[in-house]
Amino acid sequence: MYINFIGIDGSGKDTIFNLIKEHYPAAVLTKEPGGTKEAEVIRDVLLNQDLSLKERESKILSLKSLNINKETSSLLDKAIEAIHEEGINRAEPFLYAASRSESIEKVIKPALSQNIPILGRRSVACSVAYQGSARNFGMKHIWDLNFPIIEKAYPTLEIFFDLPVSVALERLSGRTGKQDRLDTEDKAFFEKVREGYLSYYKDICPYPYVIIDASQDIPTVFQGVHNIVSNN
Template structure:
């Protein structure tokens, strides 16, 4: 089963993912945790480029296509081989990030970006996407309090981030059968418990559907 986690920067998804692997392994599942952009040697190189200050002023389509190229390598070299081994694959960000950030916030268009992604990625769509929902105000507050160095997208202005948030809401409405929403404004413990429950339930339902085929 292929599961992705999405949300605004500072939403807590990366923190939640830290306990998720051990939780699922205790349930008897073999789990691969990965991230985007990145997850593979070439993909990590593209990540370093596209998030660096050297990419300042990059054309929206160039930015989008770099993310998609990184994703293609990640899928072919990491994600699909793991799925073929019947592992649970959980990825921190995936195609919906490109649809929200470049498709909507950069003005290319979600449908256009989705069409390109489906073609390039051979229809490799997640079985479940968990969206970590927090307000833009809370997102900015958490980012400001973090000690780590901010990348180029972290430093984008409020107008851009508002459009990203709008993009995610559009995607949630567009793909309601795939998205589940976590209230990420709660405590870390509650967010982790929500996430674990949603994902374990989805895995059980996935296994039932497979056994009934």
């Protein structure tokens, strides 16, 4: 069992994930970006809005001396080149793919080989939606960039928590925690993210998925998701 929980911030995916994981204490828990020491550095480069471009580049270069695989190293080189040419937004596709490469090779594939259940938050679907659709880098382009990384580690199921962006933003309005770099984008950006997700599942996604109405209350959503996961 390898199940990913996907949705824009405010969809409730993290709340449901935290409830579901209590029923699977032996499961490996993953997240994107992040999940390994190296991938956590990439997460900081991507999401920390206080870093300068020079600081981001320095952190990326520091990874080259660590135990990263060849695919990750190549993607980081492309990220540095993109930062030099167009800034951090253009480097996002390569950085998310690099983080994914590390997580899949060091966490997900070993767990799959040992038949250990995996519960994950976010996946390639997020890259297709955010960078492919909302950033206008092209959904197929982002998929093609990531395909060699994920082709032998597809989830057995992906659960997409869908709801109108206006509802998600209303839920988020009460949050007081520090925002990351992507949290500062406007409503139009997140509308394109949602459109990207729905297009991904309709036209690209090669593995099983289910779309949940996340506008319902948490107990209702949890019960539906719990039933789905239990039967997977």
